[in-house]
Amino acid sequence: MSSDQKLDLEFxxxxxxxxxxxxxxPYxxxxxxxxxxxxxxxxxxxxxxRWEHQPNHAPHMLS
Structure with missing residues (x-):
C-alpha cells in the first residue's frame, strides 16, 4: 500500500x-x-x- 493510499484511509x-x-x-x-x-x-x-509544522502557525488554529 502506498503512502497516498494510507493517507486516503486515514482521512x-x-x-x-x-x-x-x-x-x-486558511484552506x-x-x-x-x-x-x-x-x-x-x-x-x-x-x-x-505534505508539510512539517511551521513554527509561526500554532496547531489547532481552525478549531
Whole structure:
C-alpha cells in the first residue's frame, strides 16, 4: 500500500474533531489523526500537500 493510499484511509476514517488540524493555510489543514507521526497532510490526489509544522502557525488554529 502506498503512502497516498494510507493517507486516503486515514482521512476517510478520521472525523474533523479527531483530526490534527495543524494549519498550512486558511484552506489547508492537517486531516491526519491527532498525535500522528511524521509530516502533516491535507488534500487528495495531485492536490495533496505534505508539510512539517511551521513554527509561526500554532496547531489547532481552525478549531
Amino acid at each position: 476517510a476514517y478520521t472525523t474533523y474533531q479527531d483530526s490534527c488540524r495543524d494549519l498550512y493555510s 489547508y489543514y492537517c486531516r491526519r489523526p491527532l498525535g500522528h507521526d511524521g509530516v502533516h497532510a491535507a488534500g487528495f490526489g495531485t492536490g495533496r500537500l
